[in-house]
Amino acid sequence: MAAAGGKTYSFKVVLLGEGCVGKTSLVLRYCENKFNDKHITTLQASFLTKKLNITGKRVNLAIWDTAGQERFHALGPIYYRDSNGAILVYDVTDEDSFQKVKNWVKELRKMLGNEICLCIVGNKIDLEKDRHVSVEEAEGYAESVGAKHYHTSAKLNKGIEELFLDLCKQPRRFLTLSHTVMRALYNTTSKRHDGDGSGRGEVKGERRESHKHSPERRTDCRR
């Protein structure tokens, strides 16, 4: 966020979704334009960056993959703190993964307020014949929670470019959004320093927020 004052904008986007819905394939397709390829040059597909040029502005997009297994669900807040956008991926052939997305949306709204930019992505549309989540249901839901909906296929390379481009096209909105979000977060979580209105306050508040998770967890595990 410190870089926002310069010419380059940094954006952090988290990828959320159950395991096996194709999060990794999605980013690999986007950043390397490869699918299930043995010659993928990257060592890892959990943190990828892409430099974009959108209407004359340099944008550094950082895509953070998250562990989708159920047991890591509680760690979500640590990942998506300070992010500018969230991509929620589900598998169109898997009804459960769509329910998971609904849970994520609820949680994100609760933690980061109502203005966080969410993109709901139905992946694997190449398996249309096995579709278990209807298009109407998904798009209707997305609209009801104020999120954008995309249909993608990492295998056929459909809709992915569009998804990420759309995401980056509102940099200014993202920026102000994330500041507001952080401010909100900051005000709700740390009452001690509510007088601080400086630009860094959001960041600090956010950091403090992250510390506060650990004690709660500790009590959890004692039970």
Next chain:
Amino acid sequence: MAMLTTLVCFARVVCLCRAHYVTRLLLSWCMNCRPDVQIQITMTNMFLYLDKRDTMNQRSERRGIHVDQSELLCKKGCGYYGNAAWQGLCSKCWREEYQRARQRQIQEDWALAEKLQREEEAAYVSSHSSSQTQPPQSHSQQSLATFSKFEEKKTNEKTRKVTTVKKFFSPSSRTAPKKVPPEKESEKQEKEEKLQGRRESHGENLLRDLKGIFTQPWEMASPTEESHEGKAPSPSITRQSSIETDRVSRDFVEFLKTLQKPGREVHKQSRGFIESMGNKKDLSAEELSECVQDFYQGMSDRLLNHFKGSSEKVDRVMDQVEKYIMTRLYKSVFCPETSDDEKKDLATQRRIRALHWVTIQMLCVPVDEEIPEVSDSVVKAITDIIEMDSKRVPRDKLACITSCSKHIFNTIRVTKNEPASADDFLPTLIYIVLKANPPRLQSNIQYITRFCNPSRLMTGEDGYYFTNLCCAVAFIEKLDAQSLNLSPEEFERYMSGQASPRRQDDPAAWPQSGSRVNPALSQIHHNLKLLSNLEKRQQQVTEGAQNLETELAEWQDSVAREVQEILERYPLEIKPRASAIDAENVENDRLPPPLQPQVFAG
């Protein structure tokens, strides 16, 4: 090697001149700068002693004293006993020695400062005509004010300390000389104030400020302090750390030289900040963090707006600033006493230790440690995460985490033959943390969160790995039966140590799981198997031996019985033998009479 030989020769020469302390200094320099040549230095030391002994033997007046005894004496030959902690000097000589070294360091720093001052003046002259002049005067005065305040506080502290010392020692005649330090201190303070009152030129300010930098704030005026109170800190430790901080300071100055004017500004600000932090030791960790973060923010804003630097350049400068500041502040702000970091460290450490039984299978880690390259990378990852604790700068610590993560990615790629996703990465990282049990994990995480430059922590790749580490720690803290796919009872039993997950497998599965977990364990298992085999065989042997024994006994019996039977069946009868040979010749009578000799007339 050639250099070492010269060193040895030099040591000999110097030793012959009996200026031992120079040699000592030389040696201590070697010790500090080149730990790898320590062995050779010990050899040099030996030469030194040998030489010394030779000279001693030549001088007859010392003959009465045993050589070992002479080793105990002060190396400067003042007649008092020396101490190994003071490099073989007596307390008095050591103090002199130490002060001299400090003095020399200060002089070096002054020389450096003067160089800077000349540049500053040159820049000042050139920029004087231009209208764009920042108000350096007011700024330096402000910093001076804090400096003198700090000095005052220091003096007060010292006076207090001295009076306590006075109280401890009985109020005898010794009190009079003891009073000297506070007086001297107050003199010094007066001098400082006078100096301040005089409003020296800009350059002089800088000079003194620089002096302030190169002697650490909490060590300010330490030479006098040490000489008066004899409170010299353990030289080896402080020297080591001061060498490191000095190196960082020098690097920092070198780096800032390339920036010219903004560089000086940055330098001044950083120095002022460190001084002000010296006063804030009582603050809580969060407040300290806020101070540092405010400073980072102010500095980068200033660099961006005032000096119109590009964001990459600003980031580079900020990295250097962070390195400089945090190296200096590390000791006072890492795991501070005001926080409960240490308690958390211990809790985490205990927790990880209690979870030693967690296996790769439970965490679903996609790593096959039987592949040599994989186990190699696992070891490297563990080393890296442990090494994190030894770094001072938050960014260096982050670099350790990143390097650890890279090794983890390598293990996954080798095992699965595809790029690692977060689904694979996080469990593996958790596994690595459990295996490594890194020292002071919580303290390090808190330190990084508090004092790292936020722009790096929030968005970059390092930030991602750091976030994952935080996740791993959070997961370990709240880890329960469900997250390992175990029943609560099983989890309870494993946690309490009543059962071990490896035992419950059927014996056939034992060897595989054992070898995957640990080569030592598999070795033990192998040995156990061998032993049980041996035992079985031994039993067989004993059984065989017993059988043989009974068989033998039976055989003996049967033989005896047979013999008996035969004996019974054919009893031995011995007929009495005839007493004379002819006794039995019953028919002798019927024999014709023996031939009689007949005489034939012839």
